[in-house]
Amino acid sequence: MMSEARGSSVKIPDDVRIVAFLCNWCSYAGADLAGVSRMQYPPNVVGIRVMCTATVSPYHVLKALQMGADGVLIAGCHIGDCHYLKGNYMTYKRYLILREILRFAGINEKRVRLEWISAAEGEKFAEVIRSFTEEVREAGLSPLRKNEVIKSEFGEKLKNAFRSLEVVK
Amino acid sequence: MSIREKARQLFAEGVDGVLAFKRTDGVCIPHLFTKTEVEEICKDVPADQRYPVAGIVRRIFLSGLAGKIGVVARGCDERALIELGKQGQIDFDLLSIIGVACSEEQARYCECSKPYPSRIDVGSRFEGISVSEKVRAVESMEGDERLAYWLAQFASCLKCMGCRNICPVCYCVECSLEDENLVRRGSVPPDWPVFHLLRAVDMASRCIDCGLCEESCPSGIPLRTLYKKATEIVKELFDYEPGADMTQRSPLGTIGDQSELPGGAFEA
Numbered sequence: 001m002m003s004e005a006r007g008s009s010v011k012i013p014d015d016v017r018i019v020a021f022l023c024n025w026c027s028y029a030g031a032d033l034a035g036v037s038r039m040q041y042p043p044n045v046v047g048i049r050v051m052c053t054a055t056v057s058p059y060h061v062l063k064a065l066q067m068g069a070d071g072v073l074i075a076g077c078h079i080g081d082c083h084y085l086k087g088n089y090m091t092y093k094r095y096l097i098l099r100e101i102l103r104f105a106g107i108n109e110k111r112v113r114l115e116w117i118s119a120a121e122g123e124k125f126a127e128v129i130r131s132f133t134e135e136v137r138e139a140g141l142s143p144l145r146k147n148e149v150i151k152s153e154f155g156e157k158l159k160n161a162f163r164s165l166e167v168v169k
Numbered sequence: 170m171s172i173r174e175k176a177r178q179l180f181a182e183g184v185d186g187v188l189a190f191k192r193t194d195g196v197c198i199p200h201l202f203t204k205t206e207v208e209e210i211c212k213d214v215p216a217d218q219r220y221p222v223a224g225i226v227r228r229i230f231l232s233g234l235a236g237k238i239g240v241v242a243r244g245c246d247e248r249a250l251i252e253l254g255k256q257g258q259i260d261f262d263l264l265s266i267i268g269v270a271c272s273e274e275q276a277r278y279c280e281c282s283k284p285y286p287s288r289i290d291v292g293s294r295f296e297g298i299s300v301s302e303k304v305r306a307v308e309s310m311e312g313d314e315r316l317a318y319w320l321a322q323f324a325s326c327l328k329c330m331g332c333r334n335i336c337p338v339c340y341c342v343e344c345s346l347e348d349e350n351l352v353r354r355g356s357v358p359p360d361w362p363v364f365h366l367l368r369a370v371d372m373a374s375r376c377i378d379c380g381l382c383e384e385s386c387p388s389g390i391p392l393r394t395l396y397k398k399a400t401e402i403v404k405e406l407f408d409y410e411p412g413a414d415m416t417q418r419s420p421l422g423t424i425g426d427q428s429e430l431p432g433g434a435f436e437a
């Protein structure tokens with residue numbers, strides 16, 4: 001939904017760019033709710049719907065950073081509420097490791113964040129997006145931006161790159 | 170006891186082959202010896218030549234050879250064999266280890282924390298180095314300095330895949346490093362961070378710190394420092410050490426229970 005809404009017509013040249021992997025069963029719905037209740041969140045987010053945060057490999061986070069994302073958010077069901085019971089255990093473990101590896105590699109680990117946001121927590125979703133955007137702005141534009149592969153519209157690139165993850169069109 | 174004597178003993182106990190070293194043109198190379206070849210086994214382990222012994226064992230099993238084999242193994246080789254056993258790549262119970270302790274010089278060069286296998290048949294035990302100066306040196310840099318350091322290092326990567334190919338615990342049939350959706354084809358140096366950190370993430374719960382990747386890298390990239398840190402992270406978070414113990418479960422190989430998640434899972 002979000003990725004469609006922020007199509008190629010929106011130009012965001014100087015602001016930070018954030019990729020948000022949203023679990024279909026909770027945060028994606030939470031994002032919807034945030035939109036429906038007309039809560040404001042910055043227009044610099046590309047949302048990617050996944051069927052569970054466990055499907056978000058650290059590879060995908062690295063790839064997003066590689067492609068010039070300034071921040072990567074993973075948002076899923078609270079521990080205990082994962083639709084696949086324990087999928088988010090893996091997400092959590094991988095995230096903890098990835099953050100530390102990023103730090104050691106000299107990439108500000110604050111660029112990557114994991115949050116648990118249920119379907120009912122539209123407000124929390126908006127708040128997380130807002131505070132994360134702030135945090136990433138503080139970290140500044142990613143030093144990896146020069147790595148950008150294709151110079152075209154950010155959202156388009158990501159959609160293509162993550163095509164394999166788009167379960168529902 | 171020499172390796173040859175130990176091999177003789179194992180053959181008497183009924184092993185079908187012994188993976189040891191053979192001198193060919195002055196170089197010691199790994200060879201799977203049968204009982205009749207036992208006199209050709211090098212008495213010692215080549216001091217400064219190391220091989221991905223566990224990777225060779227895995228290929229021996231893959232080739233369909235079913236039987237018991239003796240394996241000359243240093244500390245790191247044994248750790249790799251344990252790790253491969255845990256991951257179902259080899260049958261650890263079919264192996265008899267001929268344990269070799271590394272020299273102090275080797276251990277210092279490797280900054281190896283355990284330069285000996287669980288039982289030592291050859292050589293004498295040196296306790297090992299518990300803190301890696303190389304890792305600490307990178308840690309002591311400021312964030313931007315670290316980034317610049319790694320960028321400079323990885324800029325010389327030739328994407329030869331030597332680091333992956335020699336790694337005894339890399340065994341996937343389909344390698345993510347070759348997935349075009351992740352790493353672009355046809356560009357050298359390969360995309361950073363995706364190429365190298367992807368490997369680091371995977372090695373965090375598997376690397377047994379043999380250092381062969383770094384030794385085989387034609388560009389001299391300090392890969393071992395990166396993977397040492399990655400395993401330190403896993404050790405710190407999950408108290409897991411790859412290859413240390415056959416009964417320890419890998420935190421990324423099993424989902425586990427909520428109680429096993431490091432603290433703070435709820436606020437994350």
Ligand code: SF4
Nearest residue numbers: 336376377379380382
């Ligand atoms: S040190 Fe390198 S080659 Fe050895 S196990 Fe670790 S990653 Fe593999």
Ligand code: SF4
Nearest residue numbers: 326327329330332386
């Ligand atoms: S061995 Fe060195 S040059 Fe070759 S792919 Fe690995 S890091 Fe790059």
Ligand code: FES
Nearest residue numbers: 023052076077083
């Ligand atoms: S289904 Fe939402 S995190 Fe697993």
